[in-house]
Amino acid sequence: MLSIGAVAAVIGVALALVIDWFPTRASGSAGEIDTLYDVLLIVSVPIFVLVMTVAIYSVVKFRARPGDTGDGAPIHGNTRLEIVWVAIPFILVTSLAIYGWVVLNDIEAKEPNTLRVNVTGQQFTWTFSYPGEGKVRSARLVLPVDRPVEFHIDSKDVIHSFWVPQFRLKSDAVPGITTRIRVTPDRIGSYEVVCAELCGIGHPTMRVPVQVVSASAFKRWLGGRLKAAGGGAAAGGGAAAGKQVFTASGCGSCHTLADAGTSGNVGPKLDELAAMAARFGKQRKESAEEYVRESILDPRAFTVPGFPKNAMPTTFKGQLSDAQVDALVKYLLGVSGGEGK
Amino acid sequence: MTLAARLRAPGWYRAALSLVIGFGAAAGIVVAVRAMYGFEPTWDGNAVTTVSLIAMPLAFLLGIGCFDYWFYWAAGRPTRPEDHSGHGAYSWKDYFRVNTDHKVIGIQYIVTTFFFFIAGGLMAMLMRAELAQPGTQFVDSNTFNGLFSVHASIMIFLFIIPVFAGIANFVIPLMIGAPDMAFPRLNALSYWLLPLGGLMMLGSFFAEGGAFATGWTAYAPLSTETPLGQQFFTIGVQFAGASSIATALNFLVTIITMRAPGMTFWRMPLLVWANFTTSLLVVIATPFIAGSQFFVLLDRSLGTHFFSPGTGGDVIMYQHVFWFYSHPAVYIMMLPGFGIISEVVSTNARKPIFGYRMMAFSLVAIIILGFTVWAHHMFVSGMFSWLRVPMMITTMLIAVPTGIKIFSWLATLWRGVIHLRTPMLFALGFITMFTLGGISGIMLAVIPFDIHVSDTYFVVAHIHYVLFGGSVFTIFAGIYHWFPKMTGRMYDETLGKIHFWLSFVFFNTTFGPMHIVGIEGMPRRVADYAEQFATLNAIISASAFLFGLSFLIFLYNMIASWRHGPKAAANPWRAHSIEWQVSSPPPVFNFSEVPTVVGGPYEYGVPGAVHAVFKERRPAAVPTPAGGGAPPPAE
Numbered sequence: 001m002l003s004i005g006a007v008a009a010v011i012g013v014a015l016a017l018v019i020d021w022f023p024t025r026a027s028g029s030a031g032e033i034d035t036l037y038d039v040l041l042i043v044s045v046p047i048f049v050l051v052m053t054v055a056i057y058s059v060v061k062f063r064a065r066p067g068d069t070g071d072g073a074p075i076h077g078n079t080r081l082e083i084v085w086v087a088i089p090f091i092l093v094t095s096l097a098i099y100g101w102v103v104l105n106d107i108e109a110k111e112p113n114t115l116r117v118n119v120t121g122q123q124f125t126w127t128f129s130y131p132g133e134g135k136v137r138s139a140r141l142v143l144p145v146d147r148p149v150e151f152h153i154d155s156k157d158v159i160h161s162f163w164v165p166q167f168r169l170k171s172d173a174v175p176g177i178t179t180r181i182r183v184t185p186d187r188i189g190s191y192e193v194v195c196a197e198l199c200g201i202g203h204p205t206m207r208v209p210v211q212v213v214s215a216s217a218f219k220r221w222l223g224g225r226l227k228a229a230g231g232g233a234a235a236g237g238g239a240a241a242g243k244q245v246f247t248a249s250g251c252g253s254c255h256t257l258a259d260a261g262t263s264g265n266v267g268p269k270l271d272e273l274a275a276m277a278a279r280f281g282k283q284r285k286e287s288a289e290e291y292v293r294e295s296i297l298d299p300r301a302f303t304v305p306g307f308p309k310n311a312m313p314t315t316f317k318g319q320l321s322d323a324q325v326d327a328l329v330k331y332l333l334g335v336s337g338g339e340g341k
Numbered sequence: 342m343t344l345a346a347r348l349r350a351p352g353w354y355r356a357a358l359s360l361v362i363g364f365g366a367a368a369g370i371v372v373a374v375r376a377m378y379g380f381e382p383t384w385d386g387n388a389v390t391t392v393s394l395i396a397m398p399l400a401f402l403l404g405i406g407c408f409d410y411w412f413y414w415a416a417g418r419p420t421r422p423e424d425h426s427g428h429g430a431y432s433w434k435d436y437f438r439v440n441t442d443h444k445v446i447g448i449q450y451i452v453t454t455f456f457f458f459i460a461g462g463l464m465a466m467l468m469r470a471e472l473a474q475p476g477t478q479f480v481d482s483n484t485f486n487g488l489f490s491v492h493a494s495i496m497i498f499l500f501i502i503p504v505f506a507g508i509a510n511f512v513i514p515l516m517i518g519a520p521d522m523a524f525p526r527l528n529a530l531s532y533w534l535l536p537l538g539g540l541m542m543l544g545s546f547f548a549e550g551g552a553f554a555t556g557w558t559a560y561a562p563l564s565t566e567t568p569l570g571q572q573f574f575t576i577g578v579q580f581a582g583a584s585s586i587a588t589a590l591n592f593l594v595t596i597i598t599m600r601a602p603g604m605t606f607w608r609m610p611l612l613v614w615a616n617f618t619t620s621l622l623v624v625i626a627t628p629f630i631a632g633s634q635f636f637v638l639l640d641r642s643l644g645t646h647f648f649s650p651g652t653g654g655d656v657i658m659y660q661h662v663f664w665f666y667s668h669p670a671v672y673i674m675m676l677p678g679f680g681i682i683s684e685v686v687s688t689n690a691r692k693p694i695f696g697y698r699m700m701a702f703s704l705v706a707i708i709i710l711g712f713t714v715w716a717h718h719m720f721v722s723g724m725f726s727w728l729r730v731p732m733m734i735t736t737m738l739i740a741v742p743t744g745i746k747i748f749s750w751l752a753t754l755w756r757g758v759i760h761l762r763t764p765m766l767f768a769l770g771f772i773t774m775f776t777l778g779g780i781s782g783i784m785l786a787v788i789p790f791d792i793h794v795s796d797t798y799f800v801v802a803h804i805h806y807v808l809f810g811g812s813v814f815t816i817f818a819g820i821y822h823w824f825p826k827m828t829g830r831m832y833d834e835t836l837g838k839i840h841f842w843l844s845f846v847f848f849n850t851t852f853g854p855m856h857i858v859g860i861e862g863m864p865r866r867v868a869d870y871a872e873q874f875a876t877l878n879a880i881i882s883a884s885a886f887l888f889g890l891s892f893l894i895f896l897y898n899m900i901a902s903w904r905h906g907p908k909a910a911a912n913p914w915r916a917h918s919i920e921w922q923v924s925s926p927p928p929v930f931n932f933s934e935v936p937t938v939v940g941g942p943y944e945y946g947v948p949g950a951v952h953a954v955f956k957e958r959r960p961a962a963v964p965t966p967a968g969g970g971a972p973p974p975a976e
Contacts, residue, residue: 021860033789037860040787044780051747051776055769058754062690063761069915071946072692072757081752082696082745089744093737093783100787101730107789153723158563159656161721161796165862168793170721174657175562176650179723192871196721196796196864198556200563201482204867266482308483309550310568 121160124202125250242331351406363400450507487552518601561648615680678815690757763837774810799859825909
């Protein structure tokens, strides 16, 4: 039995290690966490195989023959054996815990030259700002490669969870407190921030792009954002400004709008907004523009039939300036074929 | 009986009338109070619903007759302590009234909980249909969130926890040689509280805005802001929780005070030990979830700020209070199963349980350690970070007592005479699958790995290995094992075995791949997912449907065998514990004479060993000299 078990354990460990468990590694901590998982597999698989082997072997070897009404050997216990199976698991889990603690300290260690990024979760999108870099704000996360980043995470409404699977890091975004995590992206590429904590109806689509770029590309991007922020304010509300508000506020997580390239399906399709605004506006004795404005600022007043009530966040009222709302209303009516064009 | 008499006597007519009165009272109170305060509008649907959710179940309990005896007593009217009019079942109708017989209550529990198991299972099927491919096909995101929330709440609060209470209700008094539970009327009340909580949770689908959609965890502040359906959970949990606490108290008092002469703690079967420790957990832990949900209820209904940030509320506190119950709840859902497995393995391997005392001590160790690990659900929650490492260590230490149990069951198999009956197959399936669930539990306890996989499908896989491969397999083992005792009929062994193998295979093909999907980056609780997970999800869904179908075999077997199965002998498994020494099904008052316990419960293979004796059978059971080899009392 022992030799069968040993062979099975070796095969089991080999199989477990062959499986490609993880997504791409794109941070310094990812490698350490993946190794930790491999070690856990190497320890666990033999234990599972041991249990299986003893169970199967006993069933085959000690199975009652037909008509056998006898009893087994009246063994009540064996102190030595019991001490062994208390001691070995104790030592195993204690060592694994210490190893886990070491890795934890490693991946959370402070590093010099850290880039601070503020992350804000809200139903149902993420926004990012770079307080050390001229307070640039962005609807997607752009990070320079090989530079340590410290995320300061909070939330405007309910709990969300900031997760980039390729970085192997996660932290809840909790209203009222700021949580912090550190990571050093080390692989140029495009990934996604995934919300991992149930936050309501748009939770499945609360995903935004992450780009890890070279240091110089990051600098160029920051420069571009700084200029755009200045220019946008000066222009004061063209279609481009409306589109920018649409993207930055995360409307696309729930609403489909071809012009902005979004495909959310929680709320109504905004490609048909002008038609809807005309129809429901008439019902509610509002102009199309008033209707759209109300839908954004006071969404509980009216819900398009067939769509869930209470899904549209009510936070936009305090969050968007009058100019931004004007631009957004104009933009939405315009691209959906209404009078704004 | 005239209609007027029916409306006065306890039963369904009076219950229906009470429901109407309950609703009227609730609506009246709300309207009156709102009018006095000058609130507009005076009629508020949400407020009326909330108060009705509290008032109507209580009115129903009054109507069906749960409180009649106590009211007679309180009013000084004559009561008869030896009144057995509500005791025992002589026709199927007796299962549909307030009954004080622990055996009837046990069956009421089991049948009710299996009804909810089917409801919860159908929701799982619907979810897997939606998840079979990316995008939205069958249900929208709001409905989907409702489905998994109600699925989990039903499975936890209306199936696993109470079905164990049902099995224990039937078996424990018989096992310890007691005529009934210590408080039969409280026992009946505990049962009737339960379906009320369950129907409330199912009923939430009809609430405005849909069912509660915040998961069974109901994290604030999401749960304090969502539509009306949430109230159905917040209040429903109170009824299920009250039921659970009352039953646990009943078990504790029964086990402490009503053991037969000679039944010392160290002669109790391990199922009794398991329910003793579980009941301790329930009594200590369950008030915490009741508290957490009362806070949510107050935040929602009365505008308090326990969990609202910015007004002095603390969002993280909800999770601490919630998990201080809900982690021990995992053991509430597991320890009774450990007890069942000990009975089944020992009986079917025909050997004493290996290391009996260590098995009992490890139960105690698990409940103590179980209270020190709750924050391992919160490693990424933003709580104070120093708490993580101690919670990691205590969590991993639980592997030690759990390991003792697994290894002792394996050692019990060793050199036994193993009968591979259906309950034994489920016991073996449990031992192996629960080991896997335990291993992924250790992995999840290691903080850096947990940071990556928390709130992913890896967690979904883990919890189903623990609660399905673990708890539900033990429930199946227990149901098959005691089926002859409960119904007086034998189940169909072939169908039982087919049920086992199909469940075992499809369980693994359903939940196994979820480990990979989770590590790869798929979050849990999503109606829609990225394209890259499509293949594995299709496989999972296909397996899930077959897994669901396999349950129909069990259902058919149970119903057909209950009606037409061959009559069962008193002791078909030749087991030693006391419940097998009475007829199948047992007499209404269990024992014509109280048994005397003279030895351990699992003395298989010890010549002449007997667990308990009845006076009239004593000649056959006098301890014989070594080598005498008298068989255990059989029919």
